[in-house]
Amino acid sequence: MRKPGLNSTRENILQYIHGFIDERGYSPTVRDILKGCDISSTAVVQYHLDVLEKEGRIHRDPEIFRSIRLSLKKNTVLIPILGTIAAGTPIPVPNSDNWSGQATETLEIPQDMIGNKSVFALRVKGQSMIDALIDDGDIVLMESADTAENGEMVAVWLKDSEEVTLKRIYIETDRVLLKPANQTMKPIQQTRDNVEIQGKVVGVIRKL
Amino acid sequence: MRKPGLNSTRENILQYIHGFIDERGYSPTVRDILKGCDISSTAVVQYHLDVLEKEGRIHRDPEIFRSIRLSLKKNTVLIPILGTIAAGTPIPVPNSDNWSGQATETLEIPQDMIGNKSVFALRVKGQSMIDALIDDGDIVLMESADTAENGEMVAVWLKDSEEVTLKRIYIETDRVLLKPANQTMKPIQQTRDNVEIQGKVVGVIRKL
DNA sequence: TAAAATATGGTACATTCGTTCTATAAAAGA
DNA sequence: TCTTTTATAGAACGAATGTACCATATTTTA
Structure with a gap:
């Protein structure tokens, strides 16, 4: 077989679809893909689309033109606001149970603010x-972690x-230095042994 | 004429398109709209689509099925980062000339952070x-204004x-009070007469 | 090596769907 | 009132496009 996931025809097709939608705002047809990926038969395109759909990487509606949708996320991400953080409150660590759709509130943020990291949000009280430099009402974006770089x-x-507090951390041999951002x-x-890292702060959002 | 912008057939069509795309992930055909808006001829739909396109509210590509795109913004908005603000720097007020696509950098933010206001961004130096509570490197979202509420x-x-500074403002009869957020x-x-309002701060974004 | 799975090609059918033509009604402007 | 603009209607043409059928090549598995 070809290279498992890389330069195969199917990955080409997927990439082409992505670019097409990005550029034109709607999906390509079988024949658009045919031309765009240098394939010589619509049946081949159809075949790969069938596989891609079975793999769950695209969706199509039968007999509807230009109905291909990618299973990829957009460039914004929904972050669950898991709760409130205040002095004296431990941070509620997200586990796979309470995660799914149960957060009462979510925040849509640009995906490039968090990269690929799994992030949740807390409202500061x-x-x-x-x-x-974090005020009442601000929202902090957190990545759960129990270690951190200096x-x-x-x-x-x-x-x-x-109590919980947000600081820059500097771990030394015998002690830990916590510096305010200010x-x-x-x-x-x-x-x-008195400090326990609960998570990294990866962003702050303030709505006024 | 019918009610200028409200319950007319055309607004119905626009709203139907919006819902259709939202739900299915691709655009409706002329005949989808026909059924969805209780119109009895494709020509009527075509007519209204022509008008909507002339008004710049939708885009279509000729002879391409399901190519309608709404001119509405998505739920994220591109904000131009017009420059840097530091002590002593006046804020570069955006005018319609330097606005278009010339900002070297833009920031994609959720639309609900700014409502409908025309907003630009400045990087704080x-x-x-x-x-x-605004640090070096933070990005402030600003709405240009020369007046403000207390x-x-x-x-x-x-x-x-x-110099320029960001403060909460309280205008009294004979003086102006400027309170730090802290x-x-x-x-x-x-x-x-010593203070000149340059704009309102409507948000702060900090990437870490 | 044989068989099975996977991938590629060619072709053609039937529907979907954008577009156009013509006619008529309703509203607005003069 | 007459004319112009705007809106609604019916029908049909032809191109765009999803899909199916068949044949063949290539790779994997046994």
């Missing part, structure tokens, strides 16, 4: 994050004071 | 806006110090 903005759970404010020190 | 976040040009910081007073 109160001014407790204000030293990270300098990343993370949500950390401080065990002794029992450079005029001083970093705080924590012992390594 | 430096920490000069940090007391308004309590709105506005970009104001301070004549004496020759409630722990004190407001500053200005005489009314």
Whole structure:
């Protein structure tokens, strides 16, 4: 067989459909694909479309012209707003159960803001994050994680004071430095076993 | 003539097309519209489609089935990032000339973040806006305006110090109060003729 | 190597569907 | 009222297009 997923005719067709829709705003016909992919018979196109549909990568409606739809997402993504974060609140970690469509509220954001990462959103309540330049009512986009690179903005759970706060993290050998985003404010020190990373902050959205 | 824009056949058609695309993912044919809008001749549909296209509300490609596209925006909008704002920089006000496609960079944001307002974006340089919880690199969404309601976040040009700053504005009889978004910081007073409103801030986006 | 699965080609039918032509009615402007 | 514009109607032509049938090549599996 040909290269499993790469340069095969079928991947070409898929890519062609994608580009066609992108450019023209509607789907190509069998014969558009035929020309666009240098195929010499409509039956071949039909054959590959049948396979692609069985694989769930496209949808078609029988006997309806230009009805091909890609199963790909668009360039915007629906993010579930899982809840509220405030000082003293642990972050509700999303698991595959409570995830699907059950978030009472969602937020549509451009896909390039989050890349491929699995992201959820939290509404910030109160001014407790204000030293990270995050105000009451702001929405933070979070990626769940329990580790982080130095300098990343993370949500950390401080065990002794029992609160969550957003800070830039710098892990050193014997301690952890938590710096507010606001450079005029001083970093705080924590012992390594007192901080528990809950997630990385990948974005902030403020509607006024 | 019928009600100018409301319940006319043409508006029905437009709404039907919108719903059809939303639901099926491709455009209706002339005959789909015929059935969906209780019209008894394809020529009538054709006639209204011709008018709609002349009005610029739809696009079609001749002799291509299901090629109707709505001129409506999707639920995301491309915002031009017109430039950079920093302390001391006046805001470049967009006029119809420099607007079209010439902004070197654009930002795709959800349409419900700005409603119907005409909005542009500025990248914030430096920490000069940090007391308004706006950091270096943040993008502010602005609506040009030279007046504002009390309590709105506005970009104001301070004549004496020759700088732009983002603050909440409260106009009183004899003076203007400018409050940072950060409630722990004190407001500053200005005489009314020293402040010049450049625009309203309608959103903040921070990518991390 | 034989058989089965997968991929490619050629052709043609039947429907779908954009378009056009003509006629008539209703509304607006003069 | 007469004319012009706008809207509705019926029908039909012909091109666009999904689909089916058959044959053949290529690759995989046994």
